[in-house]
Amino acid sequence: MECALSETRTKFFQAKERGSPIGSPLTSFLSPNIHGSPSSPNARTHNRSTPTQKPNRVVRSLFKEDGTTPSKSHGSSVASSSHSDAQLGSSIEKHMVTENALIVNEFLHGQRVFVDNFNAIDEDKNSINAKMREIMEKAFWDGIMESMRQDEPDFDRVIELVREVRDEICELAPQSWREEITDAIDLEILAQVLKSGNLDIHYLGRILEFALITLQKLSAPANDDEMKAANQRLLKELAEICEARENSENSPALAMIKGLRFVLEQIQVLKTEISKARIRLMEPLLKGPAALDYLMKAFTNCYGSPSEACSSLPMTMRWLSSVSNCKDEEWGEHQNSVSNLKANDSSSQELLTSITLKTGGSYNSKNSTQIPFVNPNSSNVTGREQPECKGDKVDVLVRLGLLKLVSGVSGLTPDALPETFMLNFSRLRGVQAEIQKIIVISTSILIFRQILSSEQASDMERTISNCTEQLSEFLNCVEDADIEGIVDTIIGTSRHGDKVTDDKNLQLRKSMMARMLAKSLQAEDPVFKKVSLAVYLAFRGVVFGGSGTHGRKLAETVLRRVGAASLTERVVKEAKVLVVAATVSIGVHGPWYATLIGTCDL
Secondary structure (H helix, E strand, O other): OHHHHHOOOEOHHHHHHHOOOOOOOOOOOEOOOOOOOOOOOOOOOOOOOOOOOOOOHHHHHHOOOOOOOOOOOOEOEOOOOHHHHHHHHHHHHHOOOOHHHHHHHHHHOOOOHHHHOHHHOOOOOOOHHHHHHHHHHHHHHHHHHHHHOOOOOOHHHHHHHHHHHHHHHHHHOOHHHHHHHHHHOOHHHHHHHHHOOOOOHHHHHHHHHHHHHHHHHHOOHHHHHHHHHHHHHHHHHHHHHHHHHHOOOOHHHHHHHHHHHHHHHHHHHHHHHHHHHHHHHHHHHHOOHHHHHHHHHHHHHHHOOHHHHHHHOHHHHHHHHHHHHHHHHHHHHHHHHHHHHHHOOOOOHHHOOEEEOOOOOEEEHHHOOOOOOOOOOOOOOOOOOOOOOOOOHHHHHHHHHHHHHHOOOOOOOHHHOOHHHHHHHHHHHHHHHHHHHHHHHHHHHHHHHHHHHHHOOOOHHHHHHHHHHHHHHHHHHOOOOOHHHHHHHHHHHHHHHOOOOOHHHHHHHHHHHHHHHHHHOOOOOHHHHHHHHHHHHHHHHHHHHOOOHHHHHHHHHHHHHOOOHHHHHHHHHHHHHHHHHHHHHHHHHHHHHHHHHHHHOO
16 A cells, blocks of 8 residues: 555645746646556546635624634545645644655545545645746746747756656656657757757747657557647647747747647646546555555554554644533433434424524424425535444444534644644635534525515515525535625525515615524524524534435434424535545544543543
């Protein structure tokens, strides 16, 4: 396992520190070293991703956001970005957690999408890191281009780029190809040509063409047509640049730089594809018992043996201690809820209540919509149902502890994370962001339902369903959403849903909605407390009850109390992330948990 993983380990922490293409013009996430077939396995990838769950502005304000943001997908732990990821990298480096452990951890959490998004481990187009990287890469290449336009061009930089192209191709190619590569890309001859002052366009072109053809041979056959077309477009563009020689004596050199940049980019694409293919081959091993053993050994290297847990895991001890005081009460409440659910033929009619807001009117939860809304950005943790908790002390503590972590008002930070979940910061932060969104959606829709009820609007359930879906999409897409944006989304959707065309009435509805929502999203407001509790209990139902029938019914029952039954699937998907994280952690850290629980009498 260690040997195989060492060939696929990532370099994203190094890239994060460097942030600049200087030294290596393009960020290198992986450094595979192949001594076999000249072509990588025909591994077709799907353009899938696990987007970062970023709390938007209204959520940040409401939940005392501290400036950190979660990773873009729960996987992502693998798929991560922005300031929170920098904190994650710092925490992991501090405890010397290996990159290999991160890869194994993602597979154990069911992040198959990790392979298909490997080159975006720490990249989000809108993140500060990504923008900084883009700016620095542009500055690097602009600097080289500018040096070529000088009266005395700095050809040493060009030679170093060609050297990197040659070395990278040699590293990717079989041993038997290397003599041909070094002969075709002869740095001594290139230096003489460049410094002679009489640039040989044909010689420079042969180097680029050889590099492109070699990369095409190393790539999967399925990519041949696409690569040929891209190469032809490049060569045509470079020829046009060289034809403008009468306008600039340095046109051939500028064309050479542009070509080298393209080649280096293609090298990184190829290296990523090779790494993906290798990890696919290793996937059965990465998901089996050997993976748990590997993470257990890695954890031991960082924090010592289980017997040292009391001194080496202070945050984990504090976390478990904080949950131990309420675990019996919450587990008992869960068991009572399950008993009531079964006794009432999975409908729990006795639990259905009427919700009355301070503004008057009521909403009978029996009339709430039952149309489920599935969050398209939710992490695809696993296709299997997650098991329910059977009451084991460690299982209860870890599951409930995770739920408490992500249910906190303040944004989760690495400093508050138990050592046993250091690899899962982005994953847990993503769930917390989703919980916050669900609370905002539920509160907004509850208030809007109250307004519609007072107006005796027609086709109310369909209108509510449409508004729920549109608001969910809005909060997923707009990072800096505020109350005004939420109100505009709901009112705009309802305008077509309930056939209201009177602009005056719409404006009154909008003003009332904004006023009530601003009040109800205050942490001390009774409506906010009621909705937050319902969402917490819904998550607890799935975290303890599993993602099967009982867990789903428990979640739906409590969400129906606040008119949010349509968000049941969204809750189940996010709660499954917590169940998987708890299950994996118990499998890996069970001995440490046992020591802490036994020593502290939790």
